[in-house]
Amino acid sequence: MKSFQQYIGGDFEDGETQFDSLDPATGAVWARMPEASVSDVNRAVDSAEQAFLGSEWAGMTATARGKLLMRLADLISQNAPHLAELETRDTGKIIRETSAQIAYVADYYRYYAGLADKIQGAHLPIDKPDMEVWLRREPIGVVAAIVPWNSQLFLSAVKIGPALAAGCTVVLKASEDGPAPMLEFARIFEQAGFPKGVLNVITGGPAVGATLTSHAKVAHVAFTGGPETARHIVRNSADNLASTSLELGGKSPLIVFDDADLESAVNAQISGVFAATGQSCVSGSRLVVHARIKDAFLARLTEKAEAIVIGAPGDMATEIGPLCTVRQQENSVRLTEQSVAQGARLITGGQILERDGFYFPPTILDCDPAPEAACLSNEFFGPVLSVVSFQDEGEAIEIANNTQFGLASGLFTRDLTRAHRMIRAIRAGIVWVNTYRAVSPIAPFGGHGLSGHGREGGIEAALDYTKIKSVWLRTSDAPIPDPFVMR
Known part of the structure; x- marks a missing residue:
């Protein structure tokens, strides 16, 4: 029986416990998966925070981040048949769809690789003649990405791609139903040469999700799933005031x-x-x-x-x-x-x-x-x-x-x-x-109401992983005027 490992801080390791994964085509156990503990979640978030603050990732230029994402895309293309077989075995999705979809997933990473050094701020025509004011877009921080079992390589790409392009780091929680392709994806990510801790991949049930989404060091939660779970996530995020992007269900x-x-x-x-x-x-x-x-x-x-x-x-x-x-x-x-x-x-x-x-x-x-x-x-x-x-x-x-x-x-x-x-x-x-079910990395998707908020795909998704910093630079050498009057 095949066993899979989680990926924390650049290391592959077993969980404290394991659980069986069933083959949906037969109902029989085919693999053993790691069950993350609360301690594992905390270590994964700590690892992501250390990478976010560390000079190797934080000091990397946006262009260099883009080159790493391009390398990842090439590796996904090379490994697409193997990833497709794993996703089909663990989730029951037909091979003709997983093969085509995973090959296209590489294009999502290529899109965000090209976008990495095009996330721009702005210069403001401020109303004060002795000031230069501009806006910087900076990475929001540690991202908790939570994906369901269906199309998970695709649904993770529209989170990991823009998050890393923006300079964030990620803790990805794969679904406990069919996590094999995401745990294998971690090995491909490792080969791409990213600094340790930039991506961490864990799996497990509701306790893992609750610990992750309420963690004090998580700045943003990107979730795909059902409305009821999303409500729990929004409640959990009240503890850390993390922003959320929620791509939920539909009755289209x-x-x-x-x-x-x-x-x-x-x-x-x-x-x-x-x-x-x-x-x-x-x-x-x-x-x-x-x-x-x-x-x-x-x-x-x-x-x-x-x-x-x-x-x-x-x-x-x-x-x-x-x-x-x-x-x-x-x-x-x-x-x-x-x-x-x-x-x-x-x-x-x-x-x-x-x-x-x-x-x-x-x-x-x-x-x-x-x-x-x-x-x-x-x-x-x-x-x-x-x-x-x-x-x-x-x-x-x-x-x-x-x-x-x-x-x-x-x-x-x-x-x-x-x-x-x-x-x-x-x-x-x-x-x-006059068509249906068409997607592209260039076009954002998302909904409203019980279908959630925020967008995935397109430049809009990358902007969701940034925060705005306003910079004021005084250009006059004259003494500062009355300090008791706001400029």
Whole structure:
């Protein structure tokens, strides 16, 4: 059985205790993972603080930091197949997605490598003739980065990349569900040549997270996960007054008008809710379709959903693999059954597959008979789609915005003026028009409401890891005037 180690202060070590990691495709134990203790968390934060204050990192030019990040990106590219295999084994994500996604993760680090020496301050045209005033952007300090098991190499890149580009140091807590790729990533990071303590990687449950997010030496908490955990983090951060960036869940609508390209819209909906087995924060889990085309759309969608290849995640032919945990499988069953009991019509799926592992099939629920069904307001984090129809543009907007979440949305129409009206009206941090589930290191993503705040990706993310220092320089040699009057 394979064993993994945590990474603290530039050293690889076992945790005080260990826990089993299950293969989601079989439900069997395949590896042993280190369980960080409170002492481990404290040592990791101390190590990050020492690196932040130490001359080797603090005295490094931004250009030199960028070169280290570029070296890291190259190493990720070289090791992408191995990292993809680990992520697939430990989380159940299909190999065709982990392979493509991790190869692209390297581009995120390349983007922030190039941005490192372009994080600029500003000169102020101050209203006092004997003063020069400018703003410096400086690294905020030690960052606690907490990522879930889904797409964790990607979700850590959008935290580690901008944080290191800005000059911060990081303690990363990988999810206790499927941490193998992040613990292996630490070995690749070590090869890149960063000073010791710049990145520390630990894993563990709620006690580890609570200790980390409330730590007095943590200046910023970057978290991806669910709203309930985020509430605990915000409460914990009251102790250290750390700033937070929270990328949370969603109940994202994909709105399809009757003039849409039907085939493209169906494919986008398949991608939006069934790709990654629905285990995505931007999952397009609510189809809001014009009543005139609903039947034709659902017929084509159901045909394609029932043809999806369900299989072993390590097989390149597989299109849907297992859910990561048995908890998700149980949650998908529970919410589906609850919604059907509330009047939703089950079109396809809904039953646990008779095979080992945590599988759940593509499931479609027609909620027109049950507008209050649980599936319309709760995040499944599984391959379950809720469908509701609309008659006109105003009703489509009302349905789309009838949620406490506000992360992503999709829109399919050939009408350009309608598209612009809808873009303005939809309350979400991302609007995809005639496409879905596209990302880039250049474009920020994030939401509002129960989908959190702050942005990841783009230059905005790097600025979140800086603080502003105002510098005043008096240029006059004349004596300072009346000291009892504020300048």
